[in-house]
Amino acid sequence: MSELTGRTAEELGAAIAAGETSAVEVTRAHLDRIDAVDPAVHAFLHVAGESAVAQAAEVDRRIAAGEKLGPLAGVPIAVKDIIVTQDMPTTAGSKILENWLPPYDATLVRKLREAGLVVLGKTNMDEFAMGSSTEYSAYGPTCNPWDTGRIPGGSGGGSAAAVAAREAPLAIGTDTGGSIRQPGAVTGTVGAKPTYGGVSRYGLIAFSSSLDQAGPVTRTVTDAALLHEVIGGHDRCDSTSIDAPVPPVVEAARRGLTGDLTGVRVGVVREFAAAQGAEPGVVAAFEAGVQTLTKLGAEVVEVSCPHFEYALPAYYLIAPSECSSNLARFDGVRYGLRVGDDGSRALEEVMSLTRDRGFGPEVKRRIILGTYALSAGYYDAFYGQAQKVRTLVTRDFTAAFEQVDVLAAPTTPFVAFPFGSRTADPTQMYLADLYTIPSNLYGGPAISVPCGLSEGLPVGLQIMAPTMADDRMYRVAAALESTQSPRLADQTPEVTA
Secondary structure, three states: OOHHHHOOHHHHHHHHHHOOOOHHHHHHHHHHHHHHHHHHHOOEEEEOHHHHHHHHHHHHHHHHOOOOOOOOOOOEEEEEOOEOOOOOOOOOOOHHHOOOOOOOOOHHHHHHHHOOOEEEEEEOOOHHHOOOOOOOOOOOOOOEOOEOOEOOOOOOHHHHHHHHOOOOOEEEEEOOOOOOHHHHHHHOOEEEEOOOOOEOOOOEOOOOOOOOOEEEEEOOHHHHHHHHHHHEOOOOOOOOOOOOOOOOHHHHHHHHOOOOOOOOEEEEEHHHHHOOOOOHHHHHHHHHHHHHHHHOOOEEEEEOOOOHHHHHHHHHHHHHHHHHHHHHHOOOOOOOOOOOOOOOOOHHHHHHHHHHHHOOHHHHHHHHHHHHHHOOOOOHHHHHHHHHHHHHHHHHHHHHOOOOOEEEEEOOOOOOOEOOOOOOOHHHHHHHHOOOHHHHHHOOOEEEEEEEEEOOEEEEEEEEOOOOOHHHHHHHHHHHHHOOOOOHHHOOOOOOO
16 A cells, blocks of 8 residues: 555645645555555446546646645545536446436536546445445445445445545545445544535435435545535535535634533433444444543533434435435436337336336335325325424424534444345344434534444444534544544555455
């Protein structure tokens, strides 16, 4: 492994700016790393090697010309394959979009390019972001670098595995019910979900429009804050985008690294602790993390969110309902896969054949569930009721944040599980997002930071904050990270192909 691939994004950006190394050298080091280990990890669906080197060379030219660039200029980044990119395929992990080349860049990709980051390629994921293990990718699963016989989390397992395996210092994921934070927890990386609307969704292929949010996957909290600052902000192309400045996330992360949380009130949700299914090792690591926050000066108090137990079932009505509407655009007519269009079949049959071959089992399951929930006679009983529960959950968390600055919880109930151990029982798979779903329902920011090991595998501690208070979560997460020497994210076992 090259010395360059072991550095953080912040360190690489500083070295490139100072002329200690070049963006081209850094990019080639990471491309070599991908060549060496990705056959074993399968984090990438597409690697844009020539394009990445050309982007890096342009950054070096601009630096040589005396241009003042951002702190991440020249740093490589991987992008989840549900985010459209004009110069490389975007498949959303599905056969229905195999080899599809979008005509434009997502807003966040445009911002990455303008800031001088080098896009290495597109990462593997559960099809249309529907899954918790990256086992539902149409192109095969991604492996966890800590144990290649185990899942890297989902749906953005490719982004988290790429960062954990040193194939990229930064990555972008998307989080609908935990798909940035949950992979971060089980791969020992940092995964941050910004406030809903804090990062533009223009150019994200929609799964559940009222829940989807893009965000950073990194090895340090400061790197996540730096990346958040690049991609955040208002976008007129996105009607859900918040017209407000990005909170001072980098300043908050740097303040947290001092290790002083005096005056910060951290809430622990009583109902989270009572939830069934959390592994003892995960609970022990979380409790140790909370004790660390106390030693740093935080006041830890218990709060109640009584409707938490209904968050998971409400989510699994809202998300499938919205996905059944969003995925109706994949009809074999406008773009993507088309099956059976030989002139002898009606449009409805071509559409049916295309969707049958193009969609995988989990996507079909959620479309059917969502379509049923939205159907005449059932809308009020299912989707309507789920939205009412969402309101109750939001009220609970709003009330909790009147008592505390942030909330702390385990990120996942269990560590990375072996491949195939949960695919036969979807409800067991859905439990992976038990602790992460509430922040998507109320729209607030949340971050997963490594807090220890259980059975030799990473455990994540989640920090949740009120909407548009993203800086709070970065401060607390950075403080917890400051106590780890070495950081868990720097201890990933070496992967061999």
